[in-house]
Structures are given as structure tokens and as C-alpha cells.
Amino acid sequence: MSICIYSKFDPTTLAPLNDHTRQRLDETKLQDFDFAGNSVLDIGCHLGLLSFTAAKNGASQVLGVDVTPQFILEAQENLKQFAEHNASGERVTFEVAGFHDLEPAKHRSDIVFCFEVLHWLTFQGTPIPESIKKLRQLTKTDLIIEFPWDVTESSIAGKEKPLSVDEYSPELIFRQLTKHFEFVRVLGFMEYMASSQAKRVLVHAR
Ligand SMILES: C[S@@+](CC[C@H](N)C(=O)[O-])C[C@H]1O[C@@H](n2cnc3c(N)ncnc32)[C@H](O)[C@@H]1O
Numbered sequence: 001m002s003i004c005i006y007s008k009f010d011p012t013t014l015a016p017l018n019d020h021t022r023q024r025l026d027e028t029k030l031q032d033f034d035f036a037g038n039s040v041l042d043i044g045c046h047l048g049l050l051s052f053t054a055a056k057n058g059a060s061q062v063l064g065v066d067v068t069p070q071f072i073l074e075a076q077e078n079l080k081q082f083a084e085h086n087a088s089g090e091r092v093t094f095e096v097a098g099f100h101d102l103e104p105a106k107h108r109s110d111i112v113f114c115f116e117v118l119h120w121l122t123f124q125g126t127p128i129p130e131s132i133k134k135l136r137q138l139t140k141t142d143l144i145i146e147f148p149w150d151v152t153e154s155s156i157a158g159k160e161k162p163l164s165v166d167e168y169s170p171e172l173i174f175r176q177l178t179k180h181f182e183f184v185r186v187l188g189f190m191e192y193m194a195s196s197q198a199k200r201v202l203v204h205a206r
Pocket of ligand 1 (some may be wrong): 005006007041044045046047066067068071072097098099100114115116117120121124171
């Protein structure tokens with residue numbers, strides 16, 4: 001089970017353990033969001049770094065879900081250590097769940113994180129319009145989403161069976177975001193993996 005190179009952190013302090021993670025955390029701009037009193041659903045939470053960051057920044061409740069059971073086991077181990085040193089750990093929960101298991105009636109949250117998961121959903125057969133429509137249903141107000149810009153991006157082009165431009169393109173993604181959200185703002189292009197020709201964009205939709 002591979003661990004993302006941009007997700008290496010000390011679970012007690014959330015201190016990044018390499019430059020990719022340090023830069024990535026800066027670039028997510030999560031520190032600029034007002035989480036106070038807001039619930040957060042972190043879809044594809046991996047080992048929990050973004051979930052812990054939201055909790056530490058005041059989120060009232062954070063649910064991190066991931067389809068990979070091993071990642072959730074590791075996130076739960078990280079949570080034990082995080083909670084020993086951070087009272088906000090009490091407000092974090094992790095559970096194994098895939099995108100399709102999520103139900104608006106049960107999982108709808110004030111803020112939804114969908115970082116580096118959209119292309120995986122597309123690889124798994126969920127068309128972009130369907131994914132974005134469901135993300136709209138899962139958030140009460142805000143969606144913070146990071147995704148590979150287009151099919152030439154290394155995390156798509158490098159796969160055995162890459163996606164076609166009909167399946168995945170910035171135009172398709174932004175058309176769907178602007179269809180379902182009133183306000184769509186590009187927060188920036190991420191540079192933390194630039195050395196591997198990665199081109200990823202961070203977007204806030206409301
Ligand atoms: C590239 S990692 C990104 C992790 C984290 N969101 C971040 O940006 O640091 C993608 C994560 O999405 C999870 N994932 C893939 N398909 C998923 C699905 N259908 N439902 C939920 N999680 C999924 C993977 O297990 C993995 O942890």
C-alpha cells in the first residue's frame with residue numbers, strides 16, 4: 001500500500017516530515033478557511049493529514065472517509081497519537097467508505113474536501129458530471145477540491161489506461177462546477193509536485 005509522498009507528517013504535531021508535505025500544506029491554504037463551528041467531510045482522507053488540519057483549525061466535527069481499509073487503519077492509529085496532544089482530536093472520526101457509499105442524508109457536511117480523488121473516481125467509472133453533482137449534494141456550503149488539471153498530468157498520463165479528454169478535461173470539470181455552485185474560484189495551481197511535471201489546481205466552490 002503506497003503512502004503519498006506529500007502526506008508524511010508527525011501525527012502528534014502535524015509537522016511535515018518532508019519538503020513536498022510542507023509545501024503542500026502551505027499551498028492548500030486551509031489555514032485561510034474559517035472552520036469554526038463547521039462540520040467537514042474529507043473524502044479520500046488517506047492517512048488523515050487534511051482532516052487533522054481542519055480539526056486543529058476549529059472544525060466542529062470532521063469525518064474522514066477512504067475506500068482503502070489499510071489507510072483508515074493507519075489514520076485511526078494517527079488519530080490516537082493526535083488526540084493525546086490535541087483536544088480537537090475528539091472531534092475527528094475515520095471510517096472506511098467509498099464515494100458511492102456516501103449518502104447526503106447521513107454524510108452532508110458544511111464543508112467537503114475532495115483532494116486528489118476526482119480523477120480516481122473517473123478511473124473507477126464515475127463520470128465527472130455524476131461526481132460533481134454528488135459533491136454538491138454532500139456539501140451544505142463549501143467544496144474545496146484539488147484535482148489534476150488535464151489528462152497530460154502525470155497522475156493520469158502515467159497510468160496503464162489513461163483517461164480520454166472526453167472523460168476528463170478542465171472544461172468539463174469547470175462546466176460542472178459552475179453548473180452546481182454559484183461561486184467557483186481558483187485558489188491556485190499547486191507547485192508541490194512540480195518536479196514530476198504535475199499540474200494540479202485547487203478550487204473553492206460555494
Ligand atoms: C491521491 S490520494 C489523496 C489523499 C488525500 N485526499 C490528499 O490529498 O492528501 C487518493 C485517496 O483517495 C482514496 N480513494 C480512491 N478512490 C476512492 C473512492 N472511490 N472513495 C473514497 N476514497 C477513494 C484512496 O484510497 C487514497 O487514499
